[in-house]
Amino acid sequence: MLLVDLQVAARNLTRHTRRNLFLGAALAAVTGLMVLLGALTAGIEGSMMESATTLLTGDVNVGGFFKITSGSAAPLVSGYPRVLAVTRATVPDLDYYTIRGRGWAKAVSDSASMDLVLGGVDIAHEPAVRRVLQPVAGTLDELARPNTMLLFQGQAERLKVGVGDVVTLSAPTERGVNNTVDVRIAVVVKNVGIMSAFSAFIQADTLRGLYSLSPDATGAIHLFLKDREQANLVAARLREELQRQGWRVMEPDPQPYYMKLFQTVPSEDWTGQKLDITTWEDELGQFKQFIWGVKVFTGLLVFVLMVVIVIGILNTLAIAIRERTREIGTLRAIGMQRRKVLWLFMLETLLLGLGGCAFGALAASALAAGLNAAAIGVPEAVQLFLSQEHLTFKLGFGAAATDVLLLTLVTVAASLAPALRAARLKPITAMHHIG
Numbered sequence: 071m072l073l074v075d076l077q078v079a080a081r082n083l084t085r086h087t088r089r090n091l092f093l094g095a096a097l098a099a100v101t102g103l104m105v106l107l108g109a110l111t112a113g114i115e116g117s118m119m120e121s122a123t124t125l126l127t128g129d130v131n132v133g134g135f136f137k138i139t140s141g142s143a144a145p146l147v148s149g150y151p152r153v154l155a156v157t158r159a160t161v162p163d164l165d166y167y168t169i170r171g172r173g174w175a176k177a178v179s180d181s182a183s184m185d186l187v188l189g190g191v192d193i194a195h196e197p198a199v200r201r202v203l204q205p206v207a208g209t210l211d212e213l214a215r216p217n218t219m220l221l222f223q224g225q226a227e228r229l230k231v232g233v234g235d236v237v238t239l240s241a242p243t244e245r246g247v248n249n250t251v252d253v254r255i256a257v258v259v260k261n262v263g264i265m266s267a268f269s270a271f272i273q274a275d276t277l278r279g280l281y282s283l284s285p286d287a288t289g290a291i292h293l294f295l296k297d298r299e300q301a302n303l304v305a306a307r308l309r310e311e312l313q314r315q316g317w318r319v320m321e322p323d324p325q326p327y328y329m330k331l332f333q334t335v336p337s338e339d340w341t342g343q344k345l346d347i348t349t350w351e352d353e354l355g356q357f358k359q360f361i362w363g364v365k366v367f368t369g370l371l372v373f374v375l376m377v378v379i380v381i382g383i384l385n386t387l388a389i390a391i392r393e394r395t396r397e398i399g400t401l402r403a404i405g406m407q408r409r410k411v412l413w414l415f416m417l418e419t420l421l422l423g424l425g426g427c428a429f430g431a432l433a434a435s436a437l438a439a440g441l442n443a444a445a446i447g448v449p450e451a452v453q454l455f456l457s458q459e460h461l462t463f464k465l466g467f468g469a470a471a472t473d474v475l476l477l478t479l480v481t482v483a484a485s486l487a488p489a490l491r492a493a494r495l496k497p498i499t500a501m502h503h504i505g
Contacts, residue, residue, distance in 0.1 A: 107368045113464040130161075160311045217254060
């Protein structure tokens with residue numbers, strides 16, 4: 071019986087080709103735009119997450135602050151090998167970890183200067199850095215040498231330096247003394263968005279020398295999990311275990327470490343070492359809000375488009391019912407029940423909505439794949455916000471299917487009122503309708 075109803079609904083759609091093609095094209099356009107916007111948002115979020123977890127944060131971070139006096143603070147974990155041993159024993163679902171120094175310094179070349187957030191790295195144990203960063207000059211392996219530094223393209227252009235050139239780094243130590251060190255630019259890599267505007271890497275022991283730190287001190291231990299969704303649970307478990315093992319651990323505070331360093335920690339009345347356990351969500355801070363803002367903007371745009379489509383469906387179906395009033399009256403006169411008339415109209419709309427939305431999603435997916443293959447460059451000013459050098463759409467079958475299903479349901483829901491009106495027509499009135 072359902073197969074017969076589908077055949078009848080499909081035949082009715084083909085009898086009114088122009089109107090249905092117009093409505094189907096509108097549904098396809100809206101669905102395609104939804105899929106493209108969703109893929110672009112996912113691409114932005116994916117690129118930002120990739121650059122963030124490469125430059126600034128792990129899925130979970132064991133960081134901390136050391137205070138010689140209550141009014142000063144340095145982003146340090148002293149005696150980190152012992153902290154690392156407890157951490158590895160507590161996190162069995164660990165994929166890999168990195169040891170990162172934390173600091174900031176003024177970089178001075180022969181012709182320019184700029185402030186940089188420094189990450190002290192052991193390049194041999196940085197798989198994400200090797201996977202994400204693309205050298206344009208020099209090699210990442212050179213960053214294993216003492217007194218070497220990695221810069222991003224924008225930073226190298228601003229400082230007017232290249233591979234082999236020397237810059238001077240000047241930074242305040244935890245004791246309030248300014249130290250300097252001359253470093254050689256070992257590698258220049260492509261920009262990876264807004265975070266590469268202010269972040270740079272330096273060989274780990276060189277960073278320790280700049281800050282006069284002991285070999286067992288570092289900035290943070292970045293943990294990368296097999297399942298990032300477990301980050302909050304892992305952070306809570308680590309916090310509890312480290313406290314049980316005798317470390318002082320700061321209360322959870324969803325802010326990046328540098329916000330705590332300059333705003334919160336110096337005002338607290340304590341000295342010595344405190345550990346700080348954070349997740350990638352905590353460390354992203356303002357960047358996470360930017361992603362949320364993009365999603366809100368996309369949602370508002372989609373909502374407006376849906377309202378326009380609903381109005382169009384209502385108008386189109388109202389016209390369709392007027393045109394088919396005599397047909398409806400005939401069907402009612404030969405015994406078709408109101409429920410059946412309603413069902414056929416809803417079925418027609420379902421087929422139209424599903425076909426139009428599916429076509430729009432497929433067309434948008436093909437377009438997004440073509441744009442990805444074309445590797446369209448993003449203007450430098452926009453790169454800071456998109457965290458992309460090339461326009462990137464992250465396609466997901468589940469997201470596209472959800473868009474198709476959602477718009478199809480909206481289409482069917484919008485057709486309910488006109489379909490009810492058609493079903494309620496009296497046969498005698500409908501049969502005598504003119505026009």
